[in-house]
Amino acid sequence: MVTKVRSESVxxxxTGTIKTVSDTQAIKEAVLKAHTSxxxxxxxxxxQDSFIITSSLIGFLIKVIKMDHYALIVEVGSLELYEMLEDMNLIEIMNVRKASV
Incomplete structure (x- = not known):
């Protein structure tokens, strides 16, 4: 995981598949640190690569976007993950986009 600070966004x-509790925790911490900083x-x-994400990460992202009002966009590189989130009606709720990178 890499954090890049740009003038228009953080x-x-x-990279890799998100499948463990520690993967999820690391992402949560990175998002919280990016927002705080x-x-x-x-x-x-x-x-970029993951075709799945944990339910706790989905819950966290919904919370920070909808309740904490973070300006956060989720970009996914995997069409499979995008379609799964679409099937769950989470594209709009989680500000999901297909990655352009």
Whole structure:
């Protein structure tokens, strides 16, 4: 996982498959740190490779977007993950986009 600070956003780039509790915890911590360090800059969470994500990560992302009002966009590189989130009606709720990178 890599965090890149840009003038228009803070990018949190996650490679590999997200499948363990520690994977999820690391992503949560990176998003929270990005928000705390750069409170006025949107966060873009890039899930480059993973075709699945844990339910606790989904819950966390919904919470920070809808309840805590983080400016956060989730970009997914896997069509399979995008379609799964679409089937769960989470595209709009979680600000999901197909990754352009």
């Amino acid at each position: 990018d949190v780039v996650v 750069h409170i006025d800059v949107p966060i873009r969470l890039f899930l």
